[in-house]
Amino acid sequence: MEQLRTVAIIGVGLIGGSIGLALRTRKLASEVVGVGRDAARLDQAVRLGTIDRGTTELSEGVAGASVVVICTPVDRVAEDVRRSTEAAPAGVLVTDAGSAKRQIVEAVERHPRSGAVFVGAHPVAGSERRGAAHARANLFDGRPCVLTPTPRTRADRLRRARDFWSALGCRVLEMGPAEHDEILAYTSHLPHALAAALAGTVPVEWLPLAAGAYRDGTRVAAADTSLWTAIFRENRGPLLKALDSLQDRLAGFKYALMTDDEESIRHWWEQARQRRDLFSSG
């Protein structure tokens, strides 16, 4: 990839910070500007080396940018795309890192100018931790990044988005925004909802007798409330469908338990075990 001029990152948290670190470590951009609402956090991000400089003024931050990456919570992405498009040079590529895509892409494309410079993206990487302090330059290494172009996406912007996310270490895939949301409802949003359901179900006074299964099964329930409230709302249709599938599967297990049907319990577990093995070996 040709070296980028200024890259502006809107929202310098775990994802935005890791993008900044990766860009700077790999010397992919001449300058990385961080845009945020909290000047102290931006100063910290500069000290941590995740960005070259920070500003609380979005229009100033994107003014000279060849690429703008929106890393704010999903319910703010579309608005930040629109504002960035207005303030950035005409040739800009705007992309994002939101975990749900259909609503964002639809909202962005309601504004023809935004739609013309935007390519929706979702790097499938992260952590239950927050903030640039947990950023890692290798967070995206070998991880999938789903681009969600539409018929309105410009071919040159799509090519530049592919180059950009590949340069960060991602394996780039492409699919429609709705397809992305259907899949991620199962592979990410459902596991998060289940972790919270489990954490909310086990009485606190019994936690001293919880072990590895509880610990791992609830780990992501430690993630940020606002972030996940926004993701669940953005993708509630597909997530409800995934929850129904999960409940069907639990119902089968409950029936086998109620009837003490050894063969069915065994088969139910074995199917799950084999699928899990495919993930481990995949």
Next chain:
Amino acid sequence: MEQLRTVAIIGVGLIGGSIGLALRTRKLASEVVGVGRDAARLDQAVRLGTIDRGTTELSEGVAGASVVVICTPVDRVAEDVRRSTEAAPAGVLVTDAGSAKRQIVEAVERHPRSGAVFVGAHPVAGSERRGAAHARANLFDGRPCVLTPTPRTRADRLRRARDFWSALGCRVLEMGPAEHDEILAYTSHLPHALAAALAGTVPVEWLPLAAGAYRDGTRVAAADTSLWTAIFRENRGPLLKALDSLQDRLAGFKYALMTDDEESIRHWWEQARQRRDLFSSG
């Protein structure tokens, strides 16, 4: 604790092997005998240093034992207690490591001789891995071990069981078998069932887009099918109750999603997050 004479371990897998390793590393017994069905695996356990010698004859293995620890799957424990009691010296302590206790304790106490030497135990430690090859001498360090005495349990055997499990590194607790099963249904059996439900629900072709939440949420679904089929069957009453609680909690979340009720989604996640934080800091 006074040094033990011979300790016999019935079932030299992950748990039995780790008990053997801990006994031998801490020099707690003059001899550790492993009893199993597969001579080659027993030879391997001797080579790994988890036992001093192995035998496929239970009666021979327990003949000189001052303590017998039954580490076979839960559906075989009661029968192995009975057989060990018949072949071991009259002064023997028989204890076990089963993850569900009420059915085992009831079955053992149907035989007065077995009931007189037995103290049910559940060291809350483990792994989704199987076999003595994964045994660790420190598996029990600081972990809870629940003893489940009943009015029929002899005071001297209870004292010796406390000493035995404490010497292995466990924090020893006591409660009734039914109370144990009710709690473990929530803290262990429910998380295992959910991990398998999740692994069974996510379509295999979408696994390339699964990340940390799926990985951790399904980890224990890799555990052994026969082992978990037996545990689920032994504790199906309390587990069904725990599954109902979980489903109630999921139903609340689904309703909040369907009505796009931001405050309820936020509150639902926040409650879970706070409980998970109590576990992390506990």
